[in-house]
Amino acid sequence: MDPITKRTRILWTAWLFVVPPGLYLIYQYYPPPAMEPTDVLAYLAFFVLACLFPMNISGVPTYLVQWLTVAVFLKYGLFTEVILSQVAMIIVILRLRTSESLSARFPFNSIMFFAVSAIAGLLFLFAGGEVGSLSLAHVIVFGLLFQTVSFVANQLILYGYIRILGEHKNFFSLDTIWDFTIAFLVFPFSIALYMSEAYFGLAALLLLGIPFFTMTAVIHMYTNSEKVNNDLKKAGEIGHQLAARLSSDEVLDQFVIQVAELLKVDYAYVIDYRDGQLLMLRTYEDKEFKSLGAKPVNCDQGIAGKAIVENDSFMFSRKSQWEDIQSDHIHPESESLMAMPISRNNKIEGVLVLAVRRKHAFLHHQLQILDILSTYFAVSLEKAVLVQNAIAKSERCGLTKLYNYRYLDEAIGKCMEQVNSGDLNHLSVIMMDIDHFKAINDKYGHQSGNEILVTLANLLKEMVVEEGTVARYGGEEFVVLLPNYSKEVAMLLAENIRKEIESHEFLVQSDLDDNRGTVSIHITMSIGVSSAPDDSDDAMAMIRNADRALYIGAKQAGRNKVAAYSK
Incomplete structure (x- = not known):
């Protein structure tokens, strides 16, 4: 059985043992006085209105039924107040938007409302309070006792239930302070309604109810408009953040x-x-x-x-x-x-x-x-x-889509700063140049040469992957920037690149042949390698060192070779 189903069954079992027997006992020991049906219906209508027009405090609906419950209790006693509170409870839980299912919320809220009414009402009676008294001092003192006990009991039950569920809630939270403030702000309305109704009958409900609900409706509309305005303001702020x-x-x-x-x-x-x-x-x-x-x-x-x-x-x-x-x-x-x-x-x-x-x-x-x-x-x-x-146009070669010299210059500078600060242990540069590339252009045409450059760029990206940055240095020269690569490891990668290029078949469209057909070309590359901090602690010096190794150590030694810079 899942925890939610188990909790729901426990709550309904508790409800069966608490609410129906409790109502029966209250009716037996504290029966309601004789009531006119019109009076009961009038109060019931006002309970419904109080539930339909909540106040919003920080986006949370607050139902101002306390001013009616106190007045009903003082006039009709505990049983009537319990019944009307249960009706108000049903309306409230139907209107509240919570993730918990109604099958679990109904028994818990019914038990809580019943317990709050019973505890507050019984303490009122045991302390000497009298239902139906018209002594103003008596009504204020014992009415305030009923209101205070109701508030404290409600908060304690709610706090205990939340803690049983394993959720954290501070007892003296901002919500608690708001509930306390509202409960005692509406208390004078309760006393005024009770005393006025005793002298003026149901007309008192209209005299006090109309301005009260009008005020509540105005505040409700104001808070709604404030929420819309706040949401619009936040939407504007989000728009600025997105634009940045x-x-x-x-x-x-x-x-x-x-x-x-x-x-x-x-x-x-x-x-x-x-x-x-x-x-x-x-x-x-x-x-x-x-x-x-x-x-x-x-x-x-x-x-x-x-x-x-x-x-x-x-x-x-x-x-x-x-x-x-x-x-x-x-x-x-x-x-x-x-x-x-x-x-x-x-x-x-x-x-x-x-x-x-x-x-x-x-x-x-x-x-x-x-x-x-x-x-x-x-x-x-x-x-x-x-x-x-x-950015891509300013940082990448338009032909090969590799990074260009501008981007490489910035990237190698940042990497060298990391080497000098100790964030990188090694940094290596591989510089490559296609052997006899001018002869290829002269024989097959510059467009065929461009096709070779594009294919070569794709091969280099596939071999280097995410290990380093591949850039076109200029013309037929390419550079690979390798953070955290020692010279020995960079030399191994360079040799693998050289072998792969040497064995690869480049298919190009010859522009200079009479047949203008597809031809297969094999090329080779001369490669130089330089590393930091072994060879230099300066970014541009690393490039010059790799270039020197390329031309002296590889080109002049017969081409199609890998050479490392040596001081």
């Missing part, structure tokens, strides 16, 4: 993290839409990026496919609304879900899917916030791509 990123990966990662934080989601997915297929680009679950294992699917499949086909965003409040849509990539614990197409230049480029474990997690204005963020994202991504292309 210079690579597409940084923009994508930052976008996912910031959106997940702003909208308080458990799961976020970015799906790329290209060539009629959907491919997962990012999977972000519980504040961590997960590995991408999903295969591409057709563009009309799943939640993302629905957003693309309809070219519109949408929002679901619970899993039953979207579970028929095949979406294997979405976490199975997801309940609330929101999807937004990401467009650039009026063309859909992808889809953002957000999910939360609890039901009714999203608000309608968040779709508009997400639309703004998606626009920021698309613009920032396009800017990052342009920046990357500009």
Whole structure:
């Protein structure tokens, strides 16, 4: 049996042994006085209104039913207050958005509300309080006792339950302070309602209830507008952060993290839409990026496919609304879900899917916030791509796509700083030059020579892989920068490169033959190797040393050789 099912069964068992027998005993020992049905219905209506118009404190709904429970208890006694509190409890748990199932929340909250009412009511009676008293001093003193005990009992029960579940919660937290403040701010309303109702009847409910609920509704609308404004402000800040990123990966990662934080989601997915297929680009679950294992699917499949086909965003409040849509990539614990197409230049480029474990997690204005963020994202991504292309053009050879001399100069300088600071033990440079390359150009044409350079560049990248940096130094010269490679290891790599090039068959289109056919060419390379700190502690000196080894030790010795610099 899983822990959630076990806890639910324990709670329902406890509920059966506590609430129904407790209600029976309270009715037997503290029966309610005679009541007019209209009075009960009026109070019940006000309980419902108090539950439908909560105040939002730091984004958490606060239900101001305390001013009614105290008044009901003082007028009608414990049994009536318990019943109306249970009704209020049912409305509250139906409206609250939590990840815990209703089957577990109902028995616990019912027990808690019942226990709070019973403890506070019994202490009120044992201390000498009288139900129905119209003595103002008596009402204030014993009413305050009832309110205080209710608050303390509620906090203790809630704190104990959370600790039993293994979760950490400080008893004197900010939420506790807010609850305490609100409980005693509404206490005068309770006394005023009780005393006024005793003299003016149900008219007192309207005299106090209308301004109270009007004030609550205004505060509710104000806090909602404040939340929208805060979300808009945060969206603007996120837009600036995205614009500051210079690579597409940084923009994508930052976008996912910031959106997940702003909208308080458990799961976020970015799906790329290209060539009629959907491919997962990012999977972000519980504040961590997960590995991408999903295969591409057709563009009309799943939640993302629905957003693309309809070219519109949408929002679901619970899993039953979207579970028929095949979406294997979405976490199975997801309940609330929101999807937004990401467009650039009026063309859909992808889809953002957000999910939360609890039901009714999203608000309608968040779709508009997400639309703004998606626009920021698309613009920032396009800017990052342009920046990357500009950097690539300035750092890479246009023909071979290898790094150029400018990039190599900066890279070798940084590596030499690491050698001199002790962060790198060794640094080696391999410099290579194609033997008799001018003769190849003269015989087959410069375009054929370019084809050889491109093929050679690809071979070098395949052999060096991630071990070092391959650059075109100029003309037919190439350089490999090898951090943490000693001279001996660099010499072995250089020899392997020389052998591979010597044996490789280069196929080129001859431009100078009458037939202009494909010909096979074999080339050789002369190679020089220099290392730091053995040979030099200066970046440019390393290049000169490798160049000297190349021409004196390899070229002048007959070509197609590897030579190491020696002082």
